[in-house]
Amino acid sequence: MAPTKLLLRGGRVVDPANRVDTTADLLIEGERIAAVGDRLSASGAEVVEADGQIVFPGFIDLHVHLRSPGREEKETVATGTRAAAKGGFTTICAMANTEPPADNRPVVEFLLAEARRSAVVNVLPIGAVTKGLAGESLADIGELKAAGVVALSDDGRSIMNAHLMRRALEYAKMFELPIISHAEDTTLSAGGVMHEGLVSLKQGVQGIPSTSEAVMAGRDLLLAEATGARLHLAHVSARETVDLIRAAKGRGVAVTAEVTPHHLALTDESLHDYAPNYKMNPPLRSEGDRAALRAALRDGVLDTIATDHAPHTQAEKDRDLEAAPFGVIGLETAVAVLLTVLVKPGLLSLTQLAAALSWQPARALGIPRGTLSPGAVADVTVVDPGRAWQATAETFESKSLNSPFIGWALHGGVTEVFLGGRRIVHTGEVVTP
Amino acid sequence: MSMSATPWTRKDLLGLEGLSAEELTLVLEQAKAFKEVSLRPIKKVPALRGRTVVLFFLEPSTRTRTSFELAAKRLSADILNIQAASTSLTKGETIMDTVRNIEAMKVDILVIRHSVSGVPLTVAKTAAASVINAGDGSHEHPTQGLVDLYTILEKKGQIAGLNVAIVGDISHSRVARSNLWGLTTLGARVTLCGPPTLVPPGIERLGVTVTYSLKEAMREADVVMLLRLQLERQQQHLLPSIREYAALFGVNREKLAWGKPDMIVMHPGPVNRGVELAPDVADGPQSVIYDQVTNGVAVRMAVLYLVSGGRPAKTPKPAPHPERPVTA
Ligand SMILES: [Zn+2]
Numbered sequence: 001m002a003p004t005k006l007l008l009r010g011g012r013v014v015d016p017a018n019r020v021d022t023t024a025d026l027l028i029e030g031e032r033i034a035a036v037g038d039r040l041s042a043s044g045a046e047v048v049e050a051d052g053q054i055v056f057p058g059f060i061d062l063h064v065h066l067r068s069p070g071r072e073e074k075e076t077v078a079t080g081t082r083a084a085a086k087g088g089f090t091t092i093c094a095m096a097n098t099e100p101p102a103d104n105r106p107v108v109e110f111l112l113a114e115a116r117r118s119a120v121v122n123v124l125p126i127g128a129v130t131k132g133l134a135g136e137s138l139a140d141i142g143e144l145k146a147a148g149v150v151a152l153s154d155d156g157r158s159i160m161n162a163h164l165m166r167r168a169l170e171y172a173k174m175f176e177l178p179i180i181s182h183a184e185d186t187t188l189s190a191g192g193v194m195h196e197g198l199v200s201l202k203q204g205v206q207g208i209p210s211t212s213e214a215v216m217a218g219r220d221l222l223l224a225e226a227t228g229a230r231l232h233l234a235h236v237s238a239r240e241t242v243d244l245i246r247a248a249k250g251r252g253v254a255v256t257a258e259v260t261p262h263h264l265a266l267t268d269e270s271l272h273d274y275a276p277n278y279k280m281n282p283p284l285r286s287e288g289d290r291a292a293l294r295a296a297l298r299d300g301v302l303d304t305i306a307t308d309h310a311p312h313t314q315a316e317k318d319r320d321l322e323a324a325p326f327g328v329i330g331l332e333t334a335v336a337v338l339l340t341v342l343v344k345p346g347l348l349s350l351t352q353l354a355a356a357l358s359w360q361p362a363r364a365l366g367i368p369r370g371t372l373s374p375g376a377v378a379d380v381t382v383v384d385p386g387r388a389w390q391a392t393a394e395t396f397e398s399k400s401l402n403s404p405f406i407g408w409a410l411h412g413g414v415t416e417v418f419l420g421g422r423r424i425v426h427t428g429e430v431v432t433p
Numbered sequence: 434m435s436m437s438a439t440p441w442t443r444k445d446l447l448g449l450e451g452l453s454a455e456e457l458t459l460v461l462e463q464a465k466a467f468k469e470v471s472l473r474p475i476k477k478v479p480a481l482r483g484r485t486v487v488l489f490f491l492e493p494s495t496r497t498r499t500s501f502e503l504a505a506k507r508l509s510a511d512i513l514n515i516q517a518a519s520t521s522l523t524k525g526e527t528i529m530d531t532v533r534n535i536e537a538m539k540v541d542i543l544v545i546r547h548s549v550s551g552v553p554l555t556v557a558k559t560a561a562a563s564v565i566n567a568g569d570g571s572h573e574h575p576t577q578g579l580v581d582l583y584t585i586l587e588k589k590g591q592i593a594g595l596n597v598a599i600v601g602d603i604s605h606s607r608v609a610r611s612n613l614w615g616l617t618t619l620g621a622r623v624t625l626c627g628p629p630t631l632v633p634p635g636i637e638r639l640g641v642t643v644t645y646s647l648k649e650a651m652r653e654a655d656v657v658m659l660l661r662l663q664l665e666r667q668q669q670h671l672l673p674s675i676r677e678y679a680a681l682f683g684v685n686r687e688k689l690a691w692g693k694p695d696m697i698v699m700h701p702g703p704v705n706r707g708v709e710l711a712p713d714v715a716d717g718p719q720s721v722i723y724d725q726v727t728n729g730v731a732v733r734m735a736v737l738y739l740v741s742g743g744r745p746a747k748t749p750k751p752a753p754h755p756e757r758p759v760t761a
Contacts, residue, residue, distance in 0.1 A: 198639075202610070204569070204573065204607055205551070205572070206571075318527055320547075320551065322570075
């Protein structure tokens with residue numbers, strides 16, 4: 001039987017790996033991309049008219065809290081991956097801070113089995129760096145690698161013991177696993193709720209200083225440099241951290257770094273009425289920090305955009321700002337927010353956006369995705385840049401609604417998504433298999 | 434002080450930040466009218482007859498609660514006291530659940546004290562009742578700020594142009610924040626003084642001066658306001674010891690001489706005697722601490738009256754005004 005053919009006709013194809021940004025047809029045969037070019041033959045192919053739309057490599061999110069196992073009241077593999085698909089993500093990495101945490105083979109295997117059963121997109125597990133995420137002793141990293149993890153992280157917690165972090169970086173080298181650092185010196189951030197600055201001062205809320213991130217990022221950059229290991233810095237939020245990464249990259253340190261849509265879009269001013277949906281860790285920082293993050297994304301000091309999708313129930317978020325948990329969801333609004341606040345005003349090109357959402361995350365993990373090269377796996381996301389919509393409680397596939405963008409007027413919507421050549425989103429809605 | 438023509442249009446009093454000089458003056462004038470009432474043999478007026486005031490205190494505070502209770506009583510309101518121990522909040526009920534329950538009883542004014550900043554604001558966003566912030570976390574304590582403004586005005590005859598030094602733990606003080614907004618709006622020059630660990634960096638951007646020297650702070654001061662030091666600050670590495678704090682920032686008779694002879698000494702209470710204030714200064718001729726307590730009732734009467742839809746008057750009218758603009 002000949003493979004199914006699908007022709008995306010006349011879209012704006014943006015493929016940073018091949019330095020392509022042009023109006024073209026894209027032909028998918030079976031699971032793979034067959035060709036990108038002008039007026040490709042449609043014979044035997046289902047044709048999807050992509051005129052006026054943007055054809056991206058499927059987005060890859062290195063930082064998702066799927067909450068399974070253990071906290072399925074917040075999110076499940078099924079709901080989390082449906083949210084991912086709706087947001088144009090074809091591959092997501094599941095953070096290890098589940099209950100129990102992914103510090104051993106059975107938990108990783110449980111997640112992978114759950115993904116085979118109910119996932120709509122690719123799920124790549126991240127293993128814990130330390131046993132029980134306790135920051136006291138190394139997890140069985142070899143066992144985790146054998147179980148299929150693609151990176152290591154204690155995200156949600158910081159590894160405060162510098163010696164342990166050094167040994168983790170060294171040990172992970174033999175498995176070629178990057179360590180994703182949630183950089184936070186918790187002796188500096190303890191008790192903090194929002195960015196320490198003029199807004200927290202006026203509001204009488206205990207602050208989380210930028211130094212709590214930068215001090216730890218600086219430590220990790222030096223340890224990565226000394227060990228020659230692969231470091232990825234999660235959710236960079238502070239200008240000081242950006243400066244440290246820029247300097248480290250200048251010295252040739254093997255570091256990549258990510259930034260979230262919410263840190264790119266918002267500042268601590270959003271907390272003026274103490275709304276818990278703007279509470280996350282690291283916190284929304286100042287206008288100056290946001291400007292530094294945007295500039296660093298443009299010049300490549302920050303490599304990837306990751307959502308840090310962190311679902312929490314309404315009951316948990318319906319508390320005062322101190323009691324509410326840190327974290328916001330982000331999969332379904334990410335590309336629309338980025339198009340609205342960065343691309344539309346001319347602060348970021350589509351190529352830069354695609355690099356940060358697809359190509360660079362694939363490179364950070366060393367996985368053969370994130371491109372539209374002929375022969376590559378056909379993970380493709382089609383976005384209508386003209387679609388205006390509003391995020392409301394009803395639009396979310398995620399089990400949780402803790403989005404800071406509810407009520408925002410957004411420009412740009414995901415219309416079609418293909419995973420290995422198979423359609424998983426049609427006219428903006430997840431196709432139920 | 435002349436009668437202001439500006440009407441009070443706010444449903445709530447959540448903080449002094451953002452209040453105009455006219456609005457502040459309006460409250461102070463109204464408080465003056467009520468203070469005159471409190472000097473009469475019969476101290477009660479019927480301004481809030483038939484209205485229900487809930488005193489919802491989720492953090493212990495005998496002083497502020499008593500002051501509000503007396504104020505509401507003198508306005509003839511019905512009063513409901515709800516305190517931390519008597520609520521189901523400990524059983525996992527959220528603050529909003531509790532407020533919805535209280536609201537279902539059709540109350541008119543909610544006076545809220547809470548240890549977390551922002552809670553009164555969150556409540557005010559959904560509550561139909563007027564909300565008065567009786568102190569939230571380290572955010573604001575607007576009625577205490579108004580009491581202090583009133584007391585300064587009473588003692589000094591004006592606020593514009595005065596030098597006011599606020600000394601102590603500025604970082605964690607809601608009293609300092611409310612005073613900062615009120616005083617700067619009314620044209621006083623505010624100097625904040627304390628160790629750098631207790632004075633937030635960047636606070637100069639709010640239009641105040643910072644010094645780490647008590648002598649410097651007191652040199653030109655017409656008013657020196659000492660803040661209560663929470664004694665646990667030394668466990669948080671903010672201070673080496675209470676003894677050293679008292680030596681550097683506590684005011685005793687000797688240091689009082691650094692200031693002008695007519696400088697007044699204020700404290701929101703309760704005083705840690707021997708820490709921020711020596712007993713002989715607290716009870717001395719320059720201290721206006723007990724005037725602050727007395728004025729507390731009149732100022733809180735004014736606030737209750739205005740948020741409930743009252744109109745400024747020298748002598749409050751007996752009938753309550755039913756209409757209440759909701760524009761806050
Ligand atoms: Zn994290």
